[in-house]
Amino acid sequence: MIEVVSADRCVQCDVCIKVCPTDVFDRGPDGLPAIARQGDCQTCFMCEAHCPTDALYVAPFSGPAPAGSPHTDEAALAGAFGEYRRIVGWGRGRTPGSRADRNHIFTERLRTAPRNP
Amino acid sequence: MIELDADVLVLGGGPAGAWAALAAAGAGARVVLADKGYCGTSGPTASGGNNLWYVPPDAGARERAVAERFEQSARLADRRWMSRVVDETYRRVDDLAAFGYPFAIDDDGVERRGSLQGPEYMKRMRRRVHRSGVTILDHHPALRLLADDAGTASGASGIARQKGGEAWTVHAGAVVLATGGCAFLSGAFGTNVDTGDGHLMAAELGADLSGMEFSAAYALSPAHGAHTKGLMMQFATYYTAGGERIDVPDPLGARLQVAELLAAGRKVFARLDRAPAELHQAMRDAQPNYFLPLDKAGIDPFRDRYEVRMVLEGTVRGTGGLRVTGDDCATAVPGLYAAGDVATRELVSGAVSGGGAYNGAWAISSGTWAGRGAALFGKGRRRPRARAAGSAGLGPGRLDAAAVVRAVQAEMLPLDRNLFRTRAGLRASLASLDVLWERITSEGLAGTGRERLRARSAAAMAAHARWCYRAALAREESRGLHRLEDLPALPRFEHRLVTGGLDDPWTAAEPREAAA
Ligand SMILES: Cc1cc2nc3c(=O)[nH]c(=O)nc-3n(C[C@H](O)[C@H](O)[C@H](O)COP(=O)(O)OP(=O)(O)OC[C@H]3O[C@@H](n4cnc5c(N)ncnc54)[C@H](O)[C@@H]3O)c2cc1C
Numbered sequence: 153m154i155e156v157v158s159a160d161r162c163v164q165c166d167v168c169i170k171v172c173p174t175d176v177f178d179r180g181p182d183g184l185p186a187i188a189r190q191g192d193c194q195t196c197f198m199c200e201a202h203c204p205t206d207a208l209y210v211a212p213f214s215g216p217a218p219a220g221s222p223h224t225d226e227a228a229l230a231g232a233f234g235e236y237r238r239i240v241g242w243g244r245g246r247t248p249g250s251r252a253d254r255n256h257i258f259t260e261r262l263r264t265a266p267r268n269p
Numbered sequence: 270m271i272e273l274d275a276d277v278l279v280l281g282g283g284p285a286g287a288w289a290a291l292a293a294a295g296a297g298a299r300v301v302l303a304d305k306g307y308c309g310t311s312g313p314t315a316s317g318g319n320n321l322w323y324v325p326p327d328a329g330a331r332e333r334a335v336a337e338r339f340e341q342s343a344r345l346a347d348r349r350w351m352s353r354v355v356d357e358t359y360r361r362v363d364d365l366a367a368f369g370y371p372f373a374i375d376d377d378g379v380e381r382r383g384s385l386q387g388p389e390y391m392k393r394m395r396r397r398v399h400r401s402g403v404t405i406l407d408h409h410p411a412l413r414l415l416a417d418d419a420g421t422a423s424g425a426s427g428i429a430r431q432k433g434g435e436a437w438t439v440h441a442g443a444v445v446l447a448t449g450g451c452a453f454l455s456g457a458f459g460t461n462v463d464t465g466d467g468h469l470m471a472a473e474l475g476a477d478l479s480g481m482e483f484s485a486a487y488a489l490s491p492a493h494g495a496h497t498k499g500l501m502m503q504f505a506t507y508y509t510a511g512g513e514r515i516d517v518p519d520p521l522g523a524r525l526q527v528a529e530l531l532a533a534g535r536k537v538f539a540r541l542d543r544a545p546a547e548l549h550q551a552m553r554d555a556q557p558n559y560f561l562p563l564d565k566a567g568i569d570p571f572r573d574r575y576e577v578r579m580v581l582e583g584t585v586r587g588t589g590g591l592r593v594t595g596d597d598c599a600t601a602v603p604g605l606y607a608a609g610d611v612a613t614r615e616l617v618s619g620a621v622s623g624g625g626a627y628n629g630a631w632a633i634s635s636g637t638w639a640g641r642g643a644a645l646f647g648k649g650r651r652r653p654r655a656r657a658a659g660s661a662g663l664g665p666g667r668l669d670a671a672a673v674v675r676a677v678q679a680e681m682l683p684l685d686r687n688l689f690r691t692r693a694g695l696r697a698s699l700a701s702l703d704v705l706w707e708r709i710t711s712e713g714l715a716g717t718g719r720e721r722l723r724a725r726s727a728a729a730m731a732a733h734a735r736w737c738y739r740a741a742l743a744r745e746e747s748r749g750l751h752r753l754e755d756l757p758a759l760p761r762f763e764h765r766l767v768t769g770g771l772d773d774p775w776t777a778a779e780p781r782e783a784a785a
Pocket residue numbers: 173280281282283284285286303304305306307308311312313314315317318319320321322409410411412447448449450457458459460462463464466467496497498582585586608609610611623624625626627628629630632
């Protein structure tokens with residue numbers, strides 16, 4: 153689930169509020185996106201991919217991270233922000249991740265694998 | 270109150286809705302597309318990506334592909350529709366290349382077009398839809414369809430959930446439903462927007478459904494999340510909690526055996542230790558969103574054993590949905606078209622799940638046909654007085670939507686109820702679900718403003734569950750996704766089953782000649 157919005161990195165562009173398919177964020181009084189409905193988060197990482205400044209961290213769990221977990225600690229997470237955006241290959245100077253797609257190897261392998269009845 | 274007018278209204282902006290909007294706009298229609306979430310990120314294609322049923326135009330290869338897949342469909346697919354899907358998908362993927370989708374080039378310098386990475390694919394589809402002059406309404410879930418005096422679909426109304434739940438209405442000459450399947454809020458990767466809203470809205474106008482018994486699609490996920498990407502499990506070995514290897518005769522058919530253990534309450538662990546080291550990077554590049562949640566959790570799937578669970582995907586990767594009555598994906602309701610997962614996929618995948626191939630292809634092709642069909646029907650059609658239809662979960666009432674969702678999930682999520690079906694179990698579930706439905710309609714569901722969506726979606730899931738299990742009871746055999754006790758597949762059931770109705774659900778065999 154979404155766990156951290158970094159106030160330091162966020163430029164208040166509202167993109168995450170717009171793109172979250174389950175409408176998890178509200179615009180807070182300070183202009184920062186607030187995680188208003190964490191329970192609706194489906195851990196799809198879409199906000200992480202779309203945030204232009206790597207200000208979001210989505211933890212890998214389908215429930216909330218326990219209190220005190222490193223997954224809620226901005227300092228401990230430093231390098232982990234925006235990981236999905238890097239993989240998808242969005243942002244200046246990056247190559248779209250789809251160029252490296254190798255699914256054909258694995259679908260082909262499945263199709264031709266010998267199967268026991 | 271937001272009011273708009275269009276020739277074609279598309280509900281849902283996943284791949285099926287996006288292709289429908291493009292086709293309708295291409296046919297000269299004025300188009301509005303309304304999505305519950307955001308067109309470009311919403312739905313499992315956007316988050317998960319699609320491997321496609323993609324066969325180049327070589328007559329022999331296509332014939333073989335269709336013949337092979339027809340047998341795999343447990344003989345409920347339709348060869349003519351299968352050929353249409355192969356052909357349409359191929360041509361639309363050409364369009365996608367022309368839109369600039371950055372396909373991969375393989376080691377032989379050949380562009381590989383059979384796989385679409387979700388975020389990239391749907392971002393480009395959105396851009397294209399926008400450039401075609403379509404009005405996109407994000408975070409505008411539809412709650413009801415409008416019908417004119419003759420019962421023809423004439424638009425929809427709903428709420429703008431990021432505008433305080435303000436009401437909206439779009440009057441339209443025709444409507445394309447592309448609201449996805451229903452995964453019962455199981456959390457499976459990207460599916461929580463798919464609560465069967467479209468099926469309910471269509472049934473309220475009298476549409477029927479087909480293949481709802483083929484709804485027991487479950488997929489394996491690491492236990493800490495719900496990332497049900499299955500392709501890499503071809504390299505998995507499974508282990509017990511004690512670290513003992515679970516002997517599976519056929520690693521590719523291991524799912525069922527793992528499901529049996531999980532249903533019996535045992536813990537199961539996986540490790541991708543059959544993957545040759547030289548493929549590790551290619552695996553990551555192919556399915557980055559399988560590895561990302563593992564990496565984030567500090568698990569090295571090639572080295573560590575990680576616990577797995579099975580997550581329901583219902584009619585998303587399952588097959589049932591609205592019955593289509595013609596090549597243009599018309600439904601039984603005039604002016605109403607169905608595309609993608611909201612429509613039955615039996616014509617292509619028969620009794621089996623189409624995930625990993627047909628589903629994405631079906632979304633592309635059925636979307637294109639439905640969009641074109643709706644444009645032909647809706648352009649310039651005069652619309653005598655249209656009224657909103659449907660009421661379940663919409664009147665103000667006492668029931669708590671979250672409690673209704675939990676009650677539906679209690680019948681639909683457990684493996685020993687939905688995957689390993691028994692007649693006694695199905696009957697017990699239906700008894701509870703029928704009482705629940707009666708309470709929904711008599712007591713109403715609580716929720717005002719933006720919360721009306723939760724109420725309506727809860728009602729939609731209850732309706733969906735009842736169709737799934739009614740159809741399951743009517744198919745007294747096992748076939749494809751539907752497993753009933755230890756019954757074998759029977760020749761006398763080699764036909765589709767049609768379902769419908771809300772207060773009095775019914776099922777019937779589809780007569781052969783009526784098959785679309
Ligand atoms: C994990 C996973 C992996 C998959 N992998 C593959 C694969 O490799 N190959 C393959 O072929 N298929 C795959 N599938 C299946 C495939 O993703 C779906 O079949 C496909 O997304 C269906 O497209 P759709 O447009 O019909 O529905 P969706 O993509 O579900 O889109 C439905 C849209 O409708 C919107 N909506 C819902 N209700 C309303 C409402 N009331 N009003 C307005 N809008 C609404 C939603 O917000 C959403 O945007 C996979 C599925 C999953 C879950």
